[in-house]
Amino acid sequence: MRTKAEKNGQGNYVLNGEKWFSSAAAVADIAMIMARTNPEAPRHQQFSTFLVELPNPGYNIVRNIDTMAIHGPLTDALGGTHSEIEIKDLIVPEENLVGGEGQGFAMGQHRLAYGRLRHGMHNVAMAQRALDLATAHITERETFGQLLSDRQAVQFMLADCAQDLYIARLMLLHIAYKAENGMDLRQENGIAKVYLANMVHRVVDTAIQLHGALGYSTDTPLAAWYTSIRSQRLVDGADEVHRWKTGKNVIKAFKEHGTTALAAGGDLL
Numbered sequence: 706m707r708t709k710a711e712k713n714g715q716g717n718y719v720l721n722g723e724k725w726f727s728s729a730a731a732v733a734d735i736a737m738i739m740a741r742t743n744p745e746a747p748r749h750q751q752f753s754t755f756l757v758e759l760p761n762p763g764y765n766i767v768r769n770i771d772t773m774a775i776h777g778p779l780t781d782a783l784g785g786t787h788s789e790i791e792i793k794d795l796i797v798p799e800e801n802l803v804g805g806e807g808q809g810f811a812m813g814q815h816r817l818a819y820g821r822l823r824h825g826m827h828n829v830a831m832a833q834r835a836l837d838l839a840t841a842h843i844t845e846r847e848t849f850g851q852l853l854s855d856r857q858a859v860q861f862m863l864a865d866c867a868q869d870l871y872i873a874r875l876m877l878l879h880i881a882y883k884a885e886n887g888m889d890l891r892q893e894n895g896i897a898k899v900y901l902a903n904m905v906h907r908v909v910d911t912a913i914q915l916h917g918a919l920g921y922s923t924d925t926p927l928a929a930w931y932t933s934i935r936s937q938r939l940v941d942g943a944d945e946v947h948r949w950k951t952g953k954n955v956i957k958a959f960k961e962h963g964t965t966a967l968a969a970g971g972d973l974l
């Protein structure tokens with residue numbers, strides 16, 4: 706994202722810049738654009754958020770970026786694509802500034818916090834469905850004269866998935882509790898975002914493995930899910946960025962409280 710906004714002296718902002726991977730832009734009626742309004746301000750107060758009704762001559766879709774995700778109901782629900790946008794002399798009236806100048810970063814973080822919670826719920830639902838599909842398959846598939854479900858190695862794989870799902874659900878419940886009670890949920894949300902993105906990846910991968918070649922085919926939804934959820938480790942902040950921030954908060958908690966508990970979900974009990 707490299708978009709700047711300048712005032713034109715007639716009560717309007719003029720936006721110029723570019724943005725790629727704008728999900729659902731191809732089907733959007735309104736764009737929410739974050740642009741730098743003041744490069745001299747402290748880092749987190751440089752950006753502002755604008756609402757722009759579409760179509761608009763200053764807002765052009767350069768291309769719709771195709772990805773590794775196999776097309777299906779899941780990808781197509783968001784217009785099936787992520788667009789590259791060019792913003793050229795886009796005139797935005799002052800009343801379309803949301804929340805005041807310099808509030809863009811704070812608003813973005815607020816939205817992302819709840820977006821991550823929603824992604825997390827989605828990941829749990831998908832992992833649960835994958836585990837159901839895998840379990841249905843192994844209770845019918847016989848190899849070497851025995852049902853797969855009777856093999857301990859296979860049962861261990863199911864146990865790992867169940868454990869992953871249980872942890873994921875508890876994480877979400879804790880964060881939802883914090884959100885409902887207006888508590889600071891940033892640290893837990895960052896930890897859970899990474900865990901849930903990797904959890905769904907592991908569980909869907911295990912479900913594919915247990916289906917054998919059938920799992921690699923597109924006869925089940927698993928292949929489409931697998932290609933779609935790879936993005937979870939990137940969107941709304943890559944794993945490494947969240948782990949970096951999480952680790953810094955662990956050190957901060959230790960310095961401030963003499964224990965890392967508050968940076969590790971320690972207010973749970």
Ligand SMILES: Cc1cc2nc3c(=O)[nH]c(=O)nc-3n(C[C@H](O)[C@H](O)[C@H](O)COP(=O)(O)OP(=O)(O)OC[C@H]3O[C@@H](n4cnc5c(N)ncnc54)[C@H](O)[C@@H]3O)c2cc1C
Pocket residue numbers: 725726727728729772787936939940941942943944945946949
């Ligand atoms: C399917 C999909 C949909 C998306 N939709 C949207 C959207 O609608 N709106 C939107 O604004 N964005 C969207 N994005 C963009 C997404 O938010 C970014 O891809 C993500 O934040 C990572 O940024 P980047 O791609 O610029 O990677 P970079 O910042 O270039 O990072 C590349 C890699 O470097 C490593 N890295 C980066 N920083 C650090 C660090 N500090 N410490 C250690 N390692 C690091 C990580 O491994 C990271 O994956 C979407 C992306 C995808 C894949």
